[in-house]
Amino acid sequence: MDTQSKKDIYDQLQKEILLLQGIKPQSEGAATIKGLGPILSAFPNAVFPSAAIHEFIIDSREQAAASGGFIAGLLAALMQHSGIAMWISVSRQLFPSALKPFGLEPDRMIFADLKREKEVLWTMEEALKCDGLNAVIAEVQQISFKQSRRLQLAVEQSRVTGIILRNQTEKLSATASNARWKISPLPTVPEQGMPGLGFPRWQVELLKVRNGNPGSWQVEWAADEFYTLPIQKQVSALHAEQRKTEQRKTG
Template sequence: MSAVREHVIADLRDRISALSDGGAKKAGCLPFGLAEIDQVLPGGGLAYGALHEFAGGGGGTIDGAAAALFVAGIAARTKGKIIWCLTRPDLFFPSLVQVGLHPNRVVFAEADREEDVLATMEEALSFGGLGAVVGEIVRLPMVASRRLQLAAEKTGTMGLVVRRWRRQTEANDYGQPTASVTRWRVSVLPSEPLPVSGVGRATWLLELMRSRAGECAEFVIGACDDKGRINLPSGSTNGPNSTGRSRYSG
């Protein structure tokens, strides 16, 4: 390990220590607040102490941005500081605020390589006492995902991986097995219509592609609001009998 990397990790440890509450272990789940979604997730929500994966529905920037905003909305509804690990510092701060995640809650850890992003995530998850740890990566090898999952289990911190593609061919890697407890895909749909002229609330197709000890499903949802909450648009056909769960295997 280079001296520069050792210094960066040591500095991150100090910053996490100052932000944390002593690594108290969380238990249970973070519900979405929508019965149609929570009822298909073991425990009734997104599990703490677990690793969860998210990606855009295609290789384009728009769907990738929707996946990142969905993750930001989840992080916004947790308690405590957020560590966001990335190699490309291109997040648009006003968009994070729009989904409820204020910059004063976030510590950004920038790295040159994805291997360092994974190492930083593991360090932050192992320390605990945070609302969530987010990492932006292209590939998530099985061994690395197992290390992240074990670190999350140890402290009860939620790990959120945003898979970002630089080219369409890299999206094929999302089908490879990992140790993540859930795997999601987010695609942009036409906005919900308004009774007057204007742009309505963004609408997403949310696909639960894998759920350990659970079923797969898909939902049409309204994008996160300024509290990180999603909704079901009016006229939506979401429900236990219309989720298309048979499209994916767990």
């Protein structure tokens, strides 16, 4: 009984600290993202911080593709079939039609295809100030702490979700973003006895979370929603995959 009440007190204190740090418990209407439960628990209050800047690290085109799919699924859950997002880039390769399988109507995405790299951050800041948008995604090469702080301030005003895709990962400068993600593709697992590819599967890494706990998960996009694989299954699946490849090698 005593321990129970102690835990309650801890929780209460934790919430108060978060409140003092300016992280308010999300009001009703905050979008819950189906299937990402274990990942969301890494965030303060176990809620996806939608009025924040998220950073995605992109090392390769394969990761860019995986991040594109993951973000599309994320936005679809956040936007709930209404609302508009903007995608800012200089040399865009994102194929709009591919957003649809992840539940996002491609015509709800406005693309700003800029000519110069230095215009990206200005455009993003302007867009983040506009509460007519739900989310702004920008492909950024370099961003300083000061620039990211500006974006963060804009987001706090307008409650828009900001997503930065960082292409240059050699020297990652610190930023004021709320979370740093990395999405890498994983081998798919087709249904029992079926040929071909299974559902898209990714290694989702949360490298940094403000006031939260970083972690790594395996996530699948199955039947129009996310599915976070249980840890045990992840291991066994990986083993199964390895065993299969070994078998193939020997056989």
